[in-house]
Amino acid sequence: MDPSGSTIKIELENSGENDLLVLPMTSLPISGCWSVPILLSLNPDSPESFSYVAVVDTGSPFLTAPTPAMSWTTRIVNDKKKGFRQRQQTEKSTISDFSNEQYGATVGSVEWRMAPSVTLVGTNASIQDRTDIILGIPSPRVQQETGGIFLGLMGEDESRPTFMQQFGYKSFQMEFSNHHPRLLLSKTSTISTNAEKERNSLLSMYNLTPFGVNLHHYGVLCQKISLQVQTNIGSVTDARKNARYTFDATSFSRPLVAVLDTGLSGCIFSDTLWEEVKQKITHSIHGKPTSLLLDSNLELFGCDVELQLDDTSETMTLSSNPEYWRFQSFRLPWWYEQDESQQFGKEGSVVNPTNTNSLLLYPHVVVLGSTFWKNNNVQTLCVDTIQRKIRIVLQ
16 A cells, blocks of 8 residues: 555445454565555445555654645544544634654654545455544655654643544554464553563553643663664774673663653654763773763664563663664653643753652653564563553563
8 A cells, every 4th residue: 555645445344433443554674664455435325435554653642644635534623622523614723733743863844634434444445434534644845854753652641632532542553474464452441560471571551741832652661771882992802893782770860761652663762861871881981981982982782671661670682673773863752741730850860740849750662663573582562551551562
């Protein structure tokens, strides 16, 4: 299926509303991500539909669509009292709802529109459809630079309704089988915290909301990080030029949190994490603190992260796949978008909402993209927003 979309005829029997919908996923070999089909129509009973594929993205909250979807959607208005509704056919209907959104390192314009009908086609001809769904159409530049259109699976957002909210889903499960990958969407909890067989795969979500506005990413605490590093400086021995460095999370100045992002191709370090990693590697090489290695003299080409399992001292390890390794580090905007409702302390910290006499340090963040999920030993990723638990099943 062409990612830019196509107009097709559909003849499907609606199997009725179920709590669970199973969508077949398609593996995208270049990015390492997965996609599912989305159908738009001008009314639920129309036999004509616009079809496109969207990347399954646990790191964003919204459904987006390619530019041709403009013809299959309408303008919307943001009425704070009534919420989003279709614009009246008046002179003001030339005004659209735009915002700047960030996908990885790309920040650009998205136009928010209303789709009269959105249909998800599951296995065994099962479907779920909704009317008057808010979705975004990114600018051509954003579409080109991010390389995809997304089905965002983050459950909450303060600015507009998420895909999960509009369809009523509370949990999801991605199954990464090489033969039949699929996405399970559920309106109920899918994780049993009492099941003995799940004890070695459960993780608790790390709460990022105290640190800034609209931080609902799926994160978990890291216990350890191991980096495959190549240094390019003349004074370093050949053995040190290509080496692995392992750091306990307790050795860092801030908590270390892994954010799970299946819509990202590679791996992102927050700027604070990358700076402290460079400090540690520099100290390890020279045996004492000295001027930091320049990025041009330091290449990171692999990473393992140990995640803290729930209610146990044990951990699980996720490893990057070299085929899909792409590394970036930049200043995440999450901690720095301040508003009047947030009390901020010194740089790099926020006032503790439960104890205003103390400060909470923003965590270091490592964003785990498809280089960690397109790995033969990872079978399942399940996120339950009711239990606030994550289950990752390894072979």
